[in-house]
Amino acid sequence: xxxxxxxxxxxxxxxxxxxxxxxxxxxxxxxxxxxxxxxxxxxxxxxxxxxxxxxxxxxxxxxxxxxxxxxxxxxxxxxxxxxxxxxxxxxxxxxxxxxxxxxxxxxxxxxxxxxxxxxxxxxxxxxxxxxxxxxxxxxxxxxxxxxxxxxxxxxxxxxxxxxxxxxxxxxxxxxxxxxx
Numbered sequence: 001x002x003x004x005x006x007x008x009x010x011x012x013x014x015x016x017x018x019x020x021x022x023x024x025x026x027x028x029x030x031x032x033x034x035x036x037x038x039x040x041x042x043x044x045x046x047x048x049x050x051x052x053x054x055x056x057x058x059x060x061x062x063x064x065x066x067x068x069x070x071x072x073x074x075x076x077x078x079x080x081x082x083x084x085x086x087x088x089x090x091x092x093x094x095x096x097x098x099x100x101x102x103x104x105x106x107x108x109x110x111x112x113x114x115x116x117x118x119x120x121x122x123x124x125x126x127x128x129x130x131x132x133x134x135x136x137x138x139x140x141x142x143x144x145x146x147x148x149x150x151x152x153x154x155x156x157x158x159x160x161x162x163x164x165x166x167x168x169x170x171x172x173x174x175x176x177x178x179x180x
Contacts, residue, residue, distance in 0.1 A: 083161055
């Protein structure tokens with residue numbers, strides 16, 4: 001978890017540093033020990049300039065009392081991107097588990113049919129492989145069904161988010177990738 005936060009933080013720094021209006025990049029640690037990055041110092045937090053990141057002049061900011069629609073759209077766009085990425089991670093993890101279950105079910109099914117023909121241990125007596133599933137097979141099949149439904153729900157949530165983003169931003173933004 002800590003490693004993922006460091007990698008993510010590094011990507012954030014790189015992304016903020018690469019923008020034409022990035023300015024100074026600040027880093028601070030919250031009371032939970034999580035490290036945060038921003039292009040503006042956070043009030044009440046001991047912000048320090050991130051070493052090794054060149055300063056870029058700030059972009060002109062909206063005048064006080066001016067139109068904040070662009071800032072609102074950027075904030076929404078950022079949050080929507082984070083939500084889309086979380087949905088994609090969830091979907092990938094679910095699909096990975098589904099593949100694991102399918103592999104295990106396949107192995108168990110092959111063993112069941114192979115042993116159904118009878119062996120020296122059973123005195124050559126066979127059994128119907130179709131009618132006899134182990135508890136593990138039944139449990140895995142139930143989990144697979146639940147995960148399949150969950151994957152469908154995640155895809156539905158992704159479609160709804162895309163619709164919300166398209167409606168709110170007036171079209172599908174360039175950063176959008178459909179959930180795969």
